[in-house]
Amino acid sequence: MTHFIEQKATISTPGILEIHSPELKSGMRVEIRILLKDMPQVPCSSPLLSFMGAGRNAFSTPEEADAFLRQERDSWE
Numbered sequence: 001m002t003h004f005i006e007q008k009a010t011i012s013t014p015g016i017l018e019i020h021s022p023e024l025k026s027g028m029r030v031e032i033r034i035l036l037k038d039m040p041q042v043p044c045s046s047p048l049l050s051f052m053g054a055g056r057n058a059f060s061t062p063e064e065a066d067a068f069l070r071q072e073r074d075s076w077e
Contacts, residue, residue: 005021017034024030059065 003023005019005023007019007021009017009019011017019032059068
């Protein structure tokens, strides 16, 4: 059965977090997830394409896609 212990904490020394609870016994296996409340939001200045990497026939703008399709259609005639 899963049981949760919810606590609020403040990091006083960079990278160190202490959890005190009488429910925690030596040798217990636990899984810890930390929800960061005060993380500054970093705006994403790069397009998704730069994150994913350029693939075959990938276009960074709609105009590039239109130009490619126009060129392909012209080559069929």
